[in-house]
């Protein structure tokens with residue numbers, strides 16, 4: 001199969017023409033560049049800002065075949081990009097896919113990656129409009145760019161957190177790290193009910209970017225700062241704290257824990273708190289808003305069947321992140337400064 005035959009084998013019939021039309025796509029794959037209408041039916045002549053984001057997944061660094069199926073690799077690569085758009089309060093619209101392929105992969109195997117990409121794209125209404133294909137000497141490299149939009153001037157940045165704000169998350173952190181641990185230590189499985197195991201593996205292999213949650217926060221208009229949790233709660237909090245020139249206090253007692261997570265960490269003899277703070281790849285949203293808006297925002301989330309948890313607060317400071325916990329002996333709250341570890345490629 002030559003390059004062009006491969007590209008059409010991977011991309012033909014991946015998406016309904018209706019989805020492409022709804023996203024204003026005049027011409028998708030096949031020419032030198034895709035053509036997308038700057039305004040389309042949904043716009044109602046409203047002014048929008050474009051959001052651009054790109055993420056690369058490298059075999060052996062971001063995924064290993066022991067823990068990720070080819071389909072999961074494709075799904076997760078697109079999901080992590082969509083999550084960045086969600087974290088700006090935006091709507092993901094279009095994506096281009098660049099893939100560098102070692103010779104040991106067959107076109108059929110790459111097709112499985114595309115099946116995962118299209119599954120995620122169709123779920124979130126993202127039009128795949130092009131890409132690039134090359135060979136690679138060693139590792140498979142998958143780079144996806146997503147373009148989104150948000151009503152002009154209203155994207156939610158990470159720099160807007162203010163002292164007095166409530167710190168919140170839109171889901172439970174730590175499940176992806178627990179899922180990875182489980183996938184690498186399959187012998188732990190016998191001690192846990194099947195639905196807990198599935199929930200943790202899914203959290204790692206097919207994370208659900210929180211576009212609806214990001215849009216709801218955007219539409220309610222009270223969110224001061226927002227990040228998606230790709231590198232771990234502690235590290236995302238540190239990014240908000242640094243960008244906003246404030247301190248962030250995470251209250252250990254408020255951190256939500258899922259049944260699957262606590263049961264698995266107990267039987268694997270791992271620290272739940274480590275996974276929650278430093279695990280990463282949960283793709284939930286972490287943000288801050290004024291205290292007086294929290295209750296009605298939580299109610300609006302509940303109405304739509306979505307989760308919102310208060311986990312701490314924003315204080316005046318110089319960009320530190322603190323973990324506050326009850327010291328049983330002293331019978332009072334103690335705080336420790338959290339280190340800024342999380343995954344860093346150049347340490």
Ligand code: ADP
Nearest residue numbers: 007029030031032097098099129130131132133
């Ligand atoms: P060019 O030589 O003009 O860069 P290419 O041969 O790279 O064109 O690609 C031909 C068409 O196929 C383009 O529309 C491009 O966007 C699309 N394409 C190439 N590789 C991929 C891919 N991996 N996934 C999706 N579309 C792709």
Ligand code: MG
Nearest residue numbers: 032131132133
């Ligand atoms: Mg090209």
